[in-house]
Amino acid sequence: MSQVRVLVGTKKGAFLLTADGKRRQWEVQGPLFNGWEIYHLKGSPADPNRLYASQTSGWFGQIIQRSDDGGRTWFTPGGEKLPDPYSPPAGTSNRFVYDTSPETGRPLTTHQWYDGTQHPWEFKRVWHLEPSLDDPDTVYAGVEDAALFRSTDGGRSWQELAGLRGHETGAQWQPGAGGLCLHTILLVPGNPERLFVAISAAGVFRSDDGGRSWKPINRGLKSNFLPDPDAAVGHCVHRIALHPARPNVLFMQKHWDVMRSDDAGESWREVSGNLPSDFGFPIAVHAHEPETIYVVPIHSDAEHYPPEGRLRVYRSRIGGGEWEPLTNGLPQRHCYVNVLRGAMAVDRLDPCGVYFGTTGGQVYASADAGSSWQAIAEHLPAVLSVEVQTLP
Amino acid sequence: MIRVVLPHPLRRLARLGPEVELECCEPVTLRAVLDVLEARYPVLSGTIRDHVTGQRRPFLRIFAGEEDLSHLSPDAPLPTAVATGAEPLLIVGAIAGG
Numbered sequence: 001m002s003q004v005r006v007l008v009g010t011k012k013g014a015f016l017l018t019a020d021g022k023r024r025q026w027e028v029q030g031p032l033f034n035g036w037e038i039y040h041l042k043g044s045p046a047d048p049n050r051l052y053a054s055q056t057s058g059w060f061g062q063i064i065q066r067s068d069d070g071g072r073t074w075f076t077p078g079g080e081k082l083p084d085p086y087s088p089p090a091g092t093s094n095r096f097v098y099d100t101s102p103e104t105g106r107p108l109t110t111h112q113w114y115d116g117t118q119h120p121w122e123f124k125r126v127w128h129l130e131p132s133l134d135d136p137d138t139v140y141a142g143v144e145d146a147a148l149f150r151s152t153d154g155g156r157s158w159q160e161l162a163g164l165r166g167h168e169t170g171a172q173w174q175p176g177a178g179g180l181c182l183h184t185i186l187l188v189p190g191n192p193e194r195l196f197v198a199i200s201a202a203g204v205f206r207s208d209d210g211g212r213s214w215k216p217i218n219r220g221l222k223s224n225f226l227p228d229p230d231a232a233v234g235h236c237v238h239r240i241a242l243h244p245a246r247p248n249v250l251f252m253q254k255h256w257d258v259m260r261s262d263d264a265g266e267s268w269r270e271v272s273g274n275l276p277s278d279f280g281f282p283i284a285v286h287a288h289e290p291e292t293i294y295v296v297p298i299h300s301d302a303e304h305y306p307p308e309g310r311l312r313v314y315r316s317r318i319g320g321g322e323w324e325p326l327t328n329g330l331p332q333r334h335c336y337v338n339v340l341r342g343a344m345a346v347d348r349l350d351p352c353g354v355y356f357g358t359t360g361g362q363v364y365a366s367a368d369a370g371s372s373w374q375a376i377a378e379h380l381p382a383v384l385s386v387e388v389q390t391l392p
Numbered sequence: 393m394i395r396v397v398l399p400h401p402l403r404r405l406a407r408l409g410p411e412v413e414l415e416c417c418e419p420v421t422l423r424a425v426l427d428v429l430e431a432r433y434p435v436l437s438g439t440i441r442d443h444v445t446g447q448r449r450p451f452l453r454i455f456a457g458e459e460d461l462s463h464l465s466p467d468a469p470l471p472t473a474v475a476t477g478a479e480p481l482l483i484v485g486a487i488a489g490g
Contacts, residue, residue, distance in 0.1 A: 059451040059452060059485045060402060060405075060440075060485075061449060062438065063439070076435045079437075092434065092437050092438065094437070094439075095443045096443075097444055123444075
């Protein structure tokens with residue numbers, strides 16, 4: 001029978017939630033990496049036992065953790081204790097250094113600061129880890145301040161794909177409330193040269209040459225906080241998602257507005273429709289229905305909680321525009337949690353399972369594509385990220 | 393022999409006990425101690441001082457007893473009591489919420 005493993009990153013550690021294919025009884029493992037912020041964990045599609053985790057701290061900086069046994073044991077690749085201090089240097093899996101080399105890098109220029117002045121790029125943390133679709137040792141990292149890194153040795157060392165940070169618009173990128181973060185990386189099955197990334201607050205970028213060069217793809221986005229609401233960059237994109245069978249169709253939850261592109265990001269149109277608020281953070285696509293999408297409306301950018309204190313996932317079965325509230329099993333009064341951008345995911349079972357975590361420490365799961373929900377973990381630290389693995 | 397006391401999260405990260413003992417060549421400076429510490433326990437690289445700048449991470453402080461060494465040059469000799477192992481070098485996380 002199939003199994004599901006939910007990887008939960010929180011403000012104070014990681015948790016692994018597992019169940020069989022019925023998804024009724026859940027076992028909770030954790031906390032792992034107690035006390036550290038776990039921005040993201042994700043498993044390799046090519047080897048589900050290979051997991052990567054971003055462990056970070058305002059005190060001690062960035063750590064990359066890896067498991068080769070499905071999360072039972074973890075290690076920092078290249079960070080093993082050395083018996084001899086004069087041994088050759090180990091890998092430095094937490095060394096994220098912007099590439100300023102003349103061969104492959106870009107000068108360390110500046111981006112826009114909150115007050116409009118220019119500010120140098122400074123590495124702070126890894127927001128997102130995206131393992132390659134076909135090689136367990138290749139993994140991409142989206143970092144703050146916004147840049148894209150890649151490891152091809154299982155996380156022992158990282159090299160920046162500097163064409164992104166070096167894009168000519170870089171001086172116009174600015175941090176959102178969470179920092180200038182590259183928070184989403186989408187890989188495209190069957191097209192290893194194509195990558196999408198999303199940055200707050202810069203927008204969406206696409207590469208068609210394996211990450212060497214990048215194009216901003218933000219036409220159709222409107223952001224009223226910008227002097228030019230239709231600017232090429234500067235948009236606070238909260239999340240993008242695609243269905244692997246239709247990789248030219250992108251869905252976006254922006255700071256305000258839910259958007260859709262049918263041409264790989266060349267143009268966008270709004271599909272917020274009848275949502276009670278089009279502010280929110282995550283967006284996800286059903287595993288088997290490419291036009292079925294999920295969002296969690298949040299009251300506003302100042303009031304990060306569900307409208308009317310009612311936690312509702314909204315589902316559209318026609319790719320946006322018309323939405324239905326999903327409330328069965330979710331708190332419908334006095335609920336003032338948020339659902340962050342990385343905290344929603346789907347499994348690949350039939351019916352499709354949908355999962356999300358809240359800043360109140362609940363993880364909710366639906367085993368029927370969103371029609372009903374149960375809390376599969378409660379009272380955790382604030383949930384930063386949720387990913388799901390569907391195991392044989 | 394130099395004795396170093398690390399913040400609890402770093403002890404757990406490197407799977408260490410309350411104190412680490414390190415052999416360090418003369419002159420015993422903060423830079424020399426951290427070089428040996430990071431070489432011995434690579435997982436600590438980047439956690440006490442920045443990978444690129446080599447600067448102490450801003451929410452960490454360095455003490456010898458009650459003497460604050462946080463703003464001492466990393467190449468200045470450490471107090472004799474630390475250099476001889478009579479007192480540990482304390483690496484302390486700031487009380488800054490969390």
